[in-house]
Amino acid sequence: MIRTGTAVWLILxxxxxxxxxxIAVCVTLGPVHVPVGTVLEVIARRMRLVAGGVTVLDDEIVWQLxxxxxxxxxxxGAGxxxxxxxxxxxxxxxxxxxYLLGISGGGTSGAVTVIVFGASGFASLGIGAFLGAIGALLLVFLLAMGRTGGLATTRxxxxxxxxxxxxxAYTSFVVLVRGDSDAARRILSWTFGSLAGVRWTEASWLAVTAVLAVLxxxxxxxxxxxxxFGEDSARTLGVPVTGFRWGLMIGTSLMTAVIVSVTGAIGFVGLVVPHLVRLVFGPxxxxxxxxTAVCGAILLVWADTMARTVLTDREVPIGVVTAAIGVPVFAILLRRKAGVAR
Incomplete structure (x- = not known):
C-alpha cells in the first residue's frame, strides 16, 4: 500500500x-481516423493559439463530435x-x-417521467433526474434505518x-405502455446509458460539476x-454527523442527477474505482x-471509446461495458466480505 505523500502526489x-x-488518443479513434497531430491542431485553432490549417471535416469530427x-x-467517470x-x-x-444504492435508478426514473410527459431539454431532465434521485435515496434510508435511527451497512x-x-420495473412498465416509439427508444437509451449525441453544452455542465464536486x-x-472511526468518535472530534451525512448524501444525489440527465444510468464505476484505489493508496x-476522480475519468474515457468502436455498424451501450468490468469485481468483493464474515 502506497502511503508516502510525495509518491502519492507524483502518481496523481x-x-x-x-x-x-x-483523451487525445481516444479522439483519434472512430470510423474515420484522425491523427493526434490533427487533433491537437484543431484544439489549438479553436483556442486561438494558432491560425488556420485544418479542414472543415477535421474540425467537425474533432471539435463538434x-x-x-x-x-x-x-x-x-470522475463524478x-x-x-x-x-x-x-x-x-x-x-x-x-x-447504482447499487438506487440513486442512479431513481434519477433515471425521474428523467423517464419527464420524457413521458413530453418535456425536453437539459434543465427539465436535470430537475426530473434530481427529484427521482432524492426520492430513491429517501426510500433507501427509510427501508434501511433501524429503530435507533442508525444505518446498518448491509441493510x-x-x-x-x-x-x-x-x-x-417502473422504467420497463413505461416502455411497455408508451405508444410513442421515439419516446420508448429514448427511454431505453436512458436505461442502458449512452454518451451518444453529447455536445459542448452538456459536456461543460458535466465538467464543471465534476471539478466543483472534487474541490x-x-x-x-x-x-x-x-x-x-464511527459516529461517536466523529462527534468527539467535532463533526456534525447527521447534518454532514445528509448534506453529502444530497450533494451526491445532485451530482448523480446531473450525470444521469445527460448519460442515463451507468453502473459499477462508483463501485470498482474507489475500492481499487483504496486498496493501493489507503483510506x-x-x-x-x-x-479516485482521475482514475474514474480514465476508465470511462476508454470504456466509452470501446462502446463506440468495438462494433462497426452500431454502438454498444456503455453500461454493458462497465458492467463487464464491474460484475467480476463485485463478485470478488462479495467473496472477500464472506471470507471476513467467516
Missing amino acids: VTAILVLLVS RLPRVVAAAAT LALAGAVLQSLTRNALADP TVLAGVAVGQLCS VILGFASWLDALA AHRRLLPL
Whole structure:
C-alpha cells in the first residue's frame, strides 16, 4: 500500500497526464481516423493559439463530435467514481455506489417521467433526474434505518438494490405502455446509458460539476476520515454527523442527477474505482478522492471509446461495458466480505 505523500502526489500528476493522453488518443479513434497531430491542431485553432490549417471535416469530427463526448466521458467517470467513494465512506460499506444504492435508478426514473410527459431539454431532465434521485435515496434510508435511527451497512445496500429494482420495473412498465416509439427508444437509451449525441453544452455542465464536486468534497476530507472511526468518535472530534451525512448524501444525489440527465444510468464505476484505489493508496481521503476522480475519468474515457468502436455498424451501450468490468469485481468483493464474515 502506497502511503508516502510525495509518491502519492507524483502518481496523481502521472494519472492526470495519462488522462490527458487518453483523451487525445481516444479522439483519434472512430470510423474515420484522425491523427493526434490533427487533433491537437484543431484544439489549438479553436483556442486561438494558432491560425488556420485544418479542414472543415477535421474540425467537425474533432471539435463538434468526438472531443465533447470524450470530455463528457471523463467528467462522468470522475463524478460517478467520486460519488462512490463518498457513499462508501458515509455508509462504511465497500459495496456502496450510486447504482447499487438506487440513486442512479431513481434519477433515471425521474428523467423517464419527464420524457413521458413530453418535456425536453437539459434543465427539465436535470430537475426530473434530481427529484427521482432524492426520492430513491429517501426510500433507501427509510427501508434501511433501524429503530435507533442508525444505518446498518448491509441493510443499506440491500435496500438500495430493492429500490433500484423498483425503479427498473417502473422504467420497463413505461416502455411497455408508451405508444410513442421515439419516446420508448429514448427511454431505453436512458436505461442502458449512452454518451451518444453529447455536445459542448452538456459536456461543460458535466465538467464543471465534476471539478466543483472534487474541490468541495476534498474540503471535508478530514471529516470523512473521522467517520471511518464511527459516529461517536466523529462527534468527539467535532463533526456534525447527521447534518454532514445528509448534506453529502444530497450533494451526491445532485451530482448523480446531473450525470444521469445527460448519460442515463451507468453502473459499477462508483463501485470498482474507489475500492481499487483504496486498496493501493489507503483510506485517507485527501489522497483517495482526487485519485479516485482521475482514475474514474480514465476508465470511462476508454470504456466509452470501446462502446463506440468495438462494433462497426452500431454502438454498444456503455453500461454493458462497465458492467463487464464491474460484475467480476463485485463478485470478488462479495467473496472477500464472506471470507471476513467467516
